[in-house]
Amino acid sequence: MRRRSQLARPSTMPEASRSLSRSSSSSPVADEYEESSYSSYSVLESSSVSPRKPPIPRVVGDRYRVGKKVGSGSYSDVHIAVDKISGDDVAVKIEWTKAEKTNKLLAEAELYQQFKHALGIPKVRWWGSQGEYNIMVLDLLGPSLDDHFKKLKRFSIKTVVMLGKQMIDRLEEVHERGILYRDMKPHNFLMGLGEKGSGRVHLVDFGLAKRWNDEVTGVHAKLNIKKGRGITGTVRYSSPNVHEGYDASRRDDLLALGYTLLHFLRGGLPWLRITAKDKKHRNELIRRKKTQTSDEDLCQGFPRELVEYFTYCRALEFYDRPDYMRLQRLFDDLMDRKGYVNDLSFDWTPKEAEKVEEVDRDSSRAKRRRLADPVDTEVGRRR
Numbered sequence: 001m002r003r004r005s006q007l008a009r010p011s012t013m014p015e016a017s018r019s020l021s022r023s024s025s026s027s028p029v030a031d032e033y034e035e036s037s038y039s040s041y042s043v044l045e046s047s048s049v050s051p052r053k054p055p056i057p058r059v060v061g062d063r064y065r066v067g068k069k070v071g072s073g074s075y076s077d078v079h080i081a082v083d084k085i086s087g088d089d090v091a092v093k094i095e096w097t098k099a100e101k102t103n104k105l106l107a108e109a110e111l112y113q114q115f116k117h118a119l120g121i122p123k124v125r126w127w128g129s130q131g132e133y134n135i136m137v138l139d140l141l142g143p144s145l146d147d148h149f150k151k152l153k154r155f156s157i158k159t160v161v162m163l164g165k166q167m168i169d170r171l172e173e174v175h176e177r178g179i180l181y182r183d184m185k186p187h188n189f190l191m192g193l194g195e196k197g198s199g200r201v202h203l204v205d206f207g208l209a210k211r212w213n214d215e216v217t218g219v220h221a222k223l224n225i226k227k228g229r230g231i232t233g234t235v236r237y238s239s240p241n242v243h244e245g246y247d248a249s250r251r252d253d254l255l256a257l258g259y260t261l262l263h264f265l266r267g268g269l270p271w272l273r274i275t276a277k278d279k280k281h282r283n284e285l286i287r288r289k290k291t292q293t294s295d296e297d298l299c300q301g302f303p304r305e306l307v308e309y310f311t312y313c314r315a316l317e318f319y320d321r322p323d324y325m326r327l328q329r330l331f332d333d334l335m336d337r338k339g340y341v342n343d344l345s346f347d348w349t350p351k352e353a354e355k356v357e358e359v360d361r362d363s364s365r366a367k368r369r370r371l372a373d374p375v376d377t378e379v380g381r382r383r
Helices: 103-117 145-152 156-177 249-267 280-292 303-316 324-338 348-370 378-382
Strands: 064-072 077-083 090-094 124-132 135-139 190-191 200-201
Touching: 064 090, 090 103, 103 124, 103 135, 103 156, 145 249, 156 190, 156 200, 156 249, 156 324, 190 324, 249 303
Parallel strands: none
Antiparallel strands: 064 077, 077 090, 090 135, 124 135, 190 200
16 A cells, blocks of 8 residues: 655654664764664564564565565665566565654655656665555665775775766756755665666665755745754764754755765775764764864865865855756866776776776785885995
């Protein structure tokens, strides 16, 4: 049974938050990806007995045979399934209706319908409810950018710029439909599958999305400022405006994207290892560190176009429509200046991966030679 979308107009829609932690308040809380991704369900407790989670359906929509679990989020699990008619592998997102953070999946499925013909956003094949579960079936995609990042530890400038251009396209597509994404992180960008699709970046997981304008009139939501409010999404990538208590707008999705790209280039962010006794205190420490870190320091050693990206996004006002083409031109200019070709050969594609590994080996050999060469030492020069 399909359900009408719960995505409300901006004036009435409550702000969602998926920030969960397995740590108790007495143990240090670190800035980890798990803030809005990997976390176990919290079951609604009553004064008597907690509800018991039943087995998930083995067949969904009379068509999709559900297989192993491959991931989980703060309100749903993801399984691989097989379409009994076409034989295609698909992804199935399953939400238990009696979990604490629940009743979001069907609204997310409705929202996906706005992107039926959008490039780089997966197609929903079926959604509905079976027993105690809400379920959504989507196209199966390849590894996330986080999967690739964990293997490579950092990305080259060329790879980051090629990714950035596609990621800006995805955000523009979402924003033009009146939606704020609000959940920027490497986990939520997945590469496609197959020879034709493996070079395309896909944006997934709209569980935290909300409208920035009125669906009927198109009028922009009014700005609200509330100091000390919780942060929606993953704190390490959150815009400084959100830290200061401002409602998110389109500029903040782009600023969060900028932090994501710098994370790929640097191999981390200056506030990555900040810990504190509780989440509120940690968020404040991260806010201070972001405030103290200039764009020049953040982008030190990398092309000047990255500083220009942040300078432009920071100058945007809450109600402004970003000039997405201007940001694309920044990256185009960077690629031209560096002599790069946007050939969709990323650091993890076979030939590029071999080059990256060879550079790493050459660097290691050179370092070993320097350490072994007595000419480079005071003792060696005296000889």
